[in-house]
Amino acid sequence: MFSLPALLYLSALLFSVGTYGVLARRNILVVLMSLELMLNAVNIALVSFGRVHALTAFAGEHGGQIFTLMVLAVAAAEAAIGLSLLLVIWRRWNTIDLRQLCRLNG
């Protein structure tokens, strides 16, 4: 078994990578992928905490695991919506570059 801190480090690393991707990449597809990465980083943290708690203080509690399933479902829905929006944006403006989509520039 891995220890809890190692799992959390992994989660933080993945989250940072995802954040970097969201902030720094210009392609919406990559941004969406990075977003998925962030969600999954959170999932790792949740299942890790869930496992540790179930083993120690709160035996029989599986809140972390259950919540991860929720996140997966929501992430799937979000990915579907996001990808379909992406398609619409492509059709409408023929680009998925975020730099060219800043139409709200004041």
Added chain:
Amino acid sequence: MDINLLWIPLLPFLGFLINGMLGNRFGNKFVNAIACGLPILSFAISYAAWSRLISEGTELHWNGFPWIWIEGLVEIPFALHLDGIAAVMCMVITGVGSLIHLYSIGYMKGDPGYHRYFAYLNLFTTFMLILVLGDNLLLMFIGWEGVGLCSYLLIGFWYEEDANCAAGKKAFIMNRVGDFAFLLGIFLCLAHFGSLDMSTLTDATAISALSAETLSVPLLGSVSVISMIVLLLFIGATGKSAQIPLYVWLPDAMAGPTPVSALIHAATMVTSGVYLCCRLMPLFEAAPAILAIIAGIGACTALLAALIAFGQNDIKKVLAYSTVSQLGYMFFAIGVGAFSAAFFHVVTHAFFKALLFLGSGSVIHAMHHEQDMRKMGGLRKQLPFTHLTFLIGTLAIAGVPPLAGFFSKDEILFAGYQQGFLMGVDSAALFWGISFLTAGMTAFYMIRCVALTFWGESRVDSSLEGKVHEPGGWIGFALFMLAVASIVGGFLNVPEFLGGHATLGHFTGLHGSAASHGAAASFSPEDLHAAEWKSMFLSLAVAGSGLLLAYYCYGKGHALRTRFTGSGVGRWLGRLSHRKFYVDEFYATVFVRPFETISHLLFILIDRILIDGILVSGSALLTRGLGNWFRKMQTGFIPGYLLTFGCGVLLLIYMMLSLIQQGGAQ
């Protein structure tokens, strides 16, 4: 039958309302009937009241209603009172006023503002009657302000021309200066007498009770209350009655229609200052020091205005300065204690000066609004009737017996003579000398005016050839009536040494001279009469020499005149007189221009820079600048927003953590 005093001012007011609101819907006939009929009716009531006063000796009173009423503190009723002075003034105002209304029918024919003109004229009559009849100072002040307003409206009656409006404004503003002092005087009266009723202000016991009280005034030190009140009221009077230093508005007021000049700026309104002094005679007599000042101001005004009248070429300007000069005489009379003489001169002056102005109006009308005497001359042939009446007015003002001006002016000069020489008051003697000189000058400049206008060869513009003709109708009627009044007006108050009874003086109850109450006992009647004869011959001599000199300068040959104007001093004096001693320029430099400069400076500083620049544009600029600055945050670049959002979240987390840590530490 009961006479309700309210009707006297109310009738012209109705005329004002009707003509002002409906005049333009009806024809001129209707306007005429209303505008002239109601003042004539008012004259009839005044006459009835006057004859009642003579026959029964009862002074009429209209109780009116409580006006400004704070129980036990300020109680000022809206009440009218008619005593001898007021009765005579009412007769003059409505009588001369009605004649001038009638005259205006002819003079203003075809003017686009016909009904407006008559509405103003009626309103003026109303306010003048309120001024005269008001039973307290405040009500008098209402009339005082009202006539000022009407004067302003009528001076600027032909408002299309800028100069007329400027003259109106000048009159109004000059009067405000005086009115301010008048108002202060009213406040002082209210503070110390506790009432503004004429009966209280003229009450001997009330005045003597106040005689010891003093006020400390900046610059003047400790001044007795009575003197201060009298001084302030007199300053008010200098504004309305065109005395030094506030006289400069009156000559400019000639910009109005000529009948207006006759009614307002010669016969009635400008005499209201004198009326004020007469009405409050006991109060004025209680301040002998101020009376001396009044005498000095009056005499100097008379002299200065006469000197300026020499050099004027506009026929109305000559008459205007002669009005200022005659008003100076009235104040001189008041200053030497001859209230009755001053009031008498008010009445006779109303006759002959209205006559002169209406005569000049007749000339101006005939000449198609030409007022420059250099372009007249020889009008005697075309305007024989106007010439005759104008000459009567001239002789009356010059003091030729037995015309009206002779008696009144003689009385004034005698009062000065009496105080100056019989009672040995040096200042009065000096001022008498000035007035005495002025009497000769009056004769001179009036004959000059007649000669330039009516005598000699014609200098009339050739385009007017054959068009100059006598304006008949109402104009002639008014001239005739006033000429008669100017001839017989003097017999109202023939002095006792000429076999009269000083009727007007007794009727009004005004004192004839400072000597007639108090020091009179020290003179025997024989001495007085001898002095009166002497004074009369002196004034006749000076008037006669003025007349003769003018005749030889302007009427018959020009040798004397050319020799005078040919010399350097003569030219210099001529220019000085023509430019009115540069008083207007002096006022412009000392008062008007600094005021304008300060106004302009404040306009730039406060209005342009502070309000427009900093407050209005500044706030707009600030908003726009901030907006521009914050706008840049709105990039539309989503990762940018996210970064900001992320930073915010991190900050929040940091804050929460540090809070938790603090909580843990406690």
